[in-house]
Amino acid sequence: MAGSTGPGRSMSAALLALLLAGVTGPASAVSEQGTWMLTVDSESVKSPNPFFFTKTLFNNSIISLKVVSQNCSVSPPVLLKVSWYLRNSHCYKEIFNRDAKPNYFKNYFKSEEVQLKGGSGYFVFHEYPTFDCSSDKNLDVFSVEKFDQKKHLKEIQQTATVTEKTPGRRRRRRRSPDLPKPKPNASGNSSKQAAVFPHSDAVAQTWEDGPYMFLLSIEDLNKNRPADAAWSLQMRISMKGPHDYISASEWPLMVFYMVMCIVYVLLAVLWLVLSACYWRDLLRIQFWIGGVIFLGMLEKAVYYAEYQSLRYEGFSVQGAVVFAEVLSAVKRTLARVLVIIASLGYGIVKPRLGALMHRVVGVGLLYLIFSVIEGILRVNAADADVVLLAAIPLALLDSALCWWIFVSLAQTMKLLKLRRNVVKLSLYRHFTNTLIFAVIASVIFIVWATKTITLSVCQADWRELWINDAFWRFLFSTILLVIMFLWRPSANNQRYAFSPLVDEDSEEEEKEPMMNEAFEGMKMRGAKAETNGSAKAGKVDEDLKWVEENIPSSMADVALPPLLDSDEEIVTTKFEMSKME
Structure with missing residues (x-):
């Protein structure tokens, strides 16, 4: 197997590199705000585009519009024409369009028709x-006594088609515009809706869970205002639901971080107790594991905060968000270094x-x-192309690290086989199988996410967006939990520690010194002298035969042999075999 080269090895390398590329995971999006401070002045109203605000909202969320401050003491008087437009869609990508052009939301203002298939x-x-x-x-001039009645968007196609499945509702046929519209449901939004008592600056109320766009148009009626007659107006736009200002798509993610923070605290306490009980026999790699647990706990706490x-x-x-991204980058870096030194056999196969x-x-x-550059660019909402440019080298480097990890694991396991160390070999088999499982799970999730999120034109299942970020953190936590179990502090720590290779012939002589002394000077019958060359060759054959008969194969043996074909590894293997001779 060591001498195999050619297209087979290249294909295996390309296939594994493709699989390993999935462990990086896509970057998470920037959080959705719930409050905006908008400054409107004589220069900003000259632009024909309306001010737009997008957010995924719960049912019965309140949208407020309030004047915070004004400086309009100019002549001629400032007369403004103010109007707003609230619209929801069953397509997430229609509201949160990353490829939107500057005039994208202008086309939606006052629109009464569905502009994207499935976006009813x-x-x-x-x-x-x-x-x-x-x-x-009066700063509350924009509040309303009663919420306006919602109107159904007109379908582009007259033929009845089946809508995409939305959570909590069965598939139904769309009504064509010429059919009577359905009556308002029990959730409200009828023309006789009750007045807004607790919200003095409320202007609208949502009617179902989903993504919404709120477009605000402010127009100065005096088109020929002189340049020295500048004015300014500061407004506050807020969207508050049953869980305050957090969006409906990020509420499950906040709960996830809370649970993960509790889990990491329990893991840290458990690891600290075990380390204190067996502090005399701790291995160096166990200190690395403790550091990763602490950083993971701190990372989850910062994200939850x-x-x-x-x-x-x-x-x-802003400073807290950047700190969270930097902390996450440090944790991911330390975690990868931990897996690398573990796969190299640090402290177990090699003393240093x-x-x-x-x-x-x-x-x-x-x-x-x-990682830090990519995280900061993503948080600051830079150009999408710039963020992608920073993510590509990170993904390539991550794939190279994974390749290095699997190559090192294969070499370490081969050395343990030659040394007949079944205990350490069993530990590395479980560790390798865990990493292979992580790669397979990553590939399956990437295929699912690409099909349902990336390639979907409508993306009606917006409630599953939080899984795209939570999956990678949960997968890493699972790998860390396996590493903690395999390298847990115990009374038998030293059986995993590095020990130099002992000559078995001299060890047998030390075990039977009395027998050698008793028969000293006597010629043993039946004993046949052998040459050194034949004795060494026979011993190597017996060692390899013992390995094949006593050490069973596993999934790691099936997946990793193509990685053992480098000349450096062949020399290392021969060197280990020479030690055993």
Whole structure:
């Protein structure tokens, strides 16, 4: 097997590289705000585009619009024409369109038709009387006594088709525009809806769970206003639901981080107790595991605190978000370094890594730099192309690290086979099988996410978006849990520690010194002298035969042999075999 080369090895390498590329996972999106501060002045209203705000909202969420401050003491008086447009859609990508052009939302303002196949829904349009900004001192001029009635969007196609399945509703046939519209359901939104008592600045109320767009148009009626007659108006737009300001798509993610934070706290306490009980026999790799657990606990706590701030304040603190991304990058870097040194056999097969340690540190620093850059660019909502440009080298480096991990695991397991160390070999078999399972699970999830999220034109299942971010963190936590179980502190720690290879012939002589002394000077009958060459060759054959007969094969043996064909590994294997001779 060591001498196999050619297309077979290249195909195996390409296939494994493709599988390993899936463990990086897609980048998570920026959190949705719940509160916006909008500054409107004489320059901003010259743009024909309306101000737009998008968010996934729960049913019965309140949308508020309030004037916070105004500076309109100019001549001639500032007369504004204010109107807003609220629309929901059953297609997530229609509201959150990453490829949207500058005039994308302008085409939706006052629209009464479905513009994307499957994007059926409702809309509400409200227009206020002329607003005199210079004389009116009432800051709640935009509040309404009763919410406007929603109107059904007109379908583009007249033929009845089956809508996409939405959670909690059965498939039904769409009604063509010429048929009578359905009556409002029990959730409200009829023309005789009750007045808004607890929300003095409320302007609208949502009618179902889903993504919404809120478009605000402010137009100065004086088109020929002189340049020195500048005015400004600051407004506050908020969207608050049953769980305060957090969006409907991120509420499950906040609960997930809360649960994971509790789990990491319990894991940290358990690891600390075990380490304290067996502190005399701790291995070096167990300190690395403790560091990864601590960083994971801190990371989950910071993300949970960020979502809590988003829930109660309506916006995230920029510095806290950047700190969370940097902390996440440090944790992921340390986790990959942990898996690399474990696969290299540090402290178990090798007492030290030597020159390999410089390579491990260099690769870890490179991954940390790429990860921090990608996270900061994603948080600051930079251009999508720039974020993608930063994510590509990170994914390539992650794939290279995974390749290195599997190659090192294969070499370590082969050395343990030659040394007949069944205990350590069993540990590495479980560890390798876990990583292979993680790769397979990653590939399956990527295929599912690509089909339902990336390639979907409508993406009606927006409630499953949180899984796209939670899956990768849950998968890493599962791998960490397996590593904790395999390398847990115990009274038998030293059986996994590195021990130098002992010459078996000298060991047998030490066990039977009395027998050698008793028959010293006597010629043993039946004993036949053998040459050194034949004795060594026979011993090597017996060793390899013992390995084949006593050590069963596993999934790792089936998946990893194509990785053992490098010349360096062949030399290392021959060197280990020479030790046993």
